[in-house]
Amino acid sequence: AQRVTQPEKLLSVFKGAPVELKCNYSYSGSPELFWYVQYSRQRLQLLLRHISRESIKGFTADLNKGETSFHLKKPFAQEEDSAMYYCALRVGSNYQLIWGAGTKLIIKP
Amino acid sequence: DVKVTQSSRYLVKRTGEKVFLECVQDMDHENMFWYRQDPGLGLRLIYFSYDVKMKEKGDIPEGYSVSREKKERFSLILESASTNQTSMYLCASSFFSDTQYFGPGTRLTVL
Numbered sequence: 001a002q003r004v005t006q007p008e009k010l011l012s013v014f015k016g017a018p019v020e021l022k023c024n025y026s027y028s029g030s031p032e033l034f035w036y037v038q039y040s041r042q043r044l045q046l047l048l049r050h051i052s053r054e055s056i057k058g059f060t061a062d063l064n065k066g067e068t069s070f071h072l073k074k075p076f077a078q079e080e081d082s083a084m085y086y087c088a089l090r091v092g093s094n095y096q097l098i099w100g101a102g103t104k105l106i107i108k109p
Numbered sequence: 110d111v112k113v114t115q116s117s118r119y120l121v122k123r124t125g126e127k128v129f130l131e132c133v134q135d136m137d138h139e140n141m142f143w144y145r146q147d148p149g150l151g152l153r154l155i156y157f158s159y160d161v162k163m164k165e166k167g168d169i170p171e172g173y174s175v176s177r178e179k180k181e182r183f184s185l186i187l188e189s190a191s192t193n194q195t196s197m198y199l200c201a202s203s204f205f206s207d208t209q210y211f212g213p214g215t216r217l218t219v220l
Contacts, residue, residue, distance in 0.1 A: 009149060036209075043113075044152075044199065044211040086151060095140045095159060095206055096167070101151040 002027045004089050006100035013077050014108050021072040021103050023061075023087030032090040033070040034097065035061055039083045047072075047085070057081070082107045112136070113212040115200050121218045128187040130215050132200030139205055141183035143167075143175060146197040146214070155198075158183055190219045 003026045013019055025031055035047040048056045050063040050070060061072045070087060084104050088097040116131035132141065142157040144167075154167030156175040164175050172194060176184045183202075187194055195218050201209040 006151075043213050044201075046208045049208075090206065095203065096142075096154060096157060097209065099152040101149055 002089060002091050002098050004087050004098050004100035006085075006087055006103050008103045009101070010104045010106070012106040012108060015079055016076050019072075019074045019077045019081065019105065019107075021085050021087075021105065023070045023072065023100060025068050025070065025087075025089045025098075027068070027089060027091055029092065031063070033061070033063055034088045034090070035059070035070075035072050036086045036088060037083050038086070039080075044086070077107045079107045079109060081105060113200060113202055113210050115198075115212040115215050117215050118213060119216050119218075121220065122187075122190050123220050124191055126190050126219075128190050128217065128219075130185040130187075130198055130200075130217070132183045132185070132202075132212055133181055134183075134202040134210070135181065136202065136204070136210070137180065138202035138210075139180075140203045141177065142201040142203075142209065143173075143183065143185045144199045144201065145169065146199050152199065155185065190217075192219050195219045 005024045033050045037047040038044045059074045063070050084102050086102045087100040113134045122128050140159050143155040144152040153169050155173050158164045158177040161180050174186045198215045200212040203209045
């Protein structure tokens with residue numbers, strides 16, 4: 001069965017340190033992967049998707065099909081990056097997404 | 110700018126009551142979704158709809174029903190609320206398989 005795993009429920013790093021939020025998926029076909037973010041008191045929103053291959057707010061994520069991973073990275077964390085981050089997988093042409101459990105990122109000053 | 114609105118931010122109901130949660134989107138999106146968001150469990154899909162009057166069960170449809178009589182509106186119904194349905198409920202909409210846009214959420218407490 002298709003699944004998305006975010007192994008860290010909570011990740012705490014100091015401001016200016018590198019950040020890596022892990023996401024692993026299980027799917028044998030060609031996946032489409034997303035990172036969504038929810039800042040405090042704001043609605044959940046798309047951060048980036050792998051097909052765009054772009055950097056948003058300094059974050060990047062590379063799809064590694066060999067390791068079935070889509071880790072989210074930022075070289076220098078900022079306090080405003082503190083939020084809940086969800087990794088999601090679309091399988092085939094489905095409208096539905098399969099979601100990870102989420103990682104709460106806390107950036108310490 | 111896509112706007113997804115939900116009828117209530119906070120709702121408190123008693124066990125056994127019938128509860129209606131409403132969601133409205135203004136971007137003429139085909140797809141609409143209802144999720145539960147619980148700590149440590151992420152988002153779990155309750156139901157989604159891909160057209161007016163069309164619906165499909167998600168991962169956890171038990172205890173819930175939905176209604177989509179108009180394209181812009183998607184309602185979630187708890188026929189007889191129970192305490193284990195206390196949760197944050199998120200509505201989302203999308204244009205086919207494009208980005209999902211979320212509402213602000215409804216925090217439901219069932220006493």
